[in-house]
Amino acid sequence: MQTTLRKPVSVGEMLVKEFMQPLDLTQTALAAAMGVPRKHVNELCHDKRAVTAATALILARVFGNSPDFWLNTQRRTDIWLVMNTPRERERVERAKPIDQAA
Template sequence: MLLTKKKPVSAGTLLVEEFLEPLGLTQTELVELSGLPRRQVNELCRDCRAITADTALILAKVFGNAPDFWLNTQLRADLWAVMNTPQQG
């Protein structure tokens, strides 16, 4: 995995800007399609919650892509954050 100085797009931003908005879906419609709790969908969209393996499976089923797509997006953002956060101590 190649990491750059530029912050990668977050999984929540990707969910909203590349899936929900182009498809004309609301968070409420995603809740209905996925069976995920409303709070979880909202927190994902606001980048207040990370994509987990079970959520990746659900999103992949809803959007017709692979769970790895969602997990890799989350992993890239997590690694970038760790590598670009000043070390304490």
């Protein structure tokens, strides 16, 4: 499995730089539009909360894009983190194809 050396753009970075700043949206305003507590938005913006399917659907509705956009952004970051964390990468590399297991 190959992964890039450069960390992909995180959901928080994408949310803030590509959506909130151009629209001059505060975390409070976005939280109101999403119908979630401000803390939820703050945690998303600071990459302390992962995007779930429900959050992806909400963000897609608010910004007029697709839930897949948000889920794929999260997925790329998650995979990169696993592949660039020694302990996690070791876990992945211990796995064997089913025909070689046993």
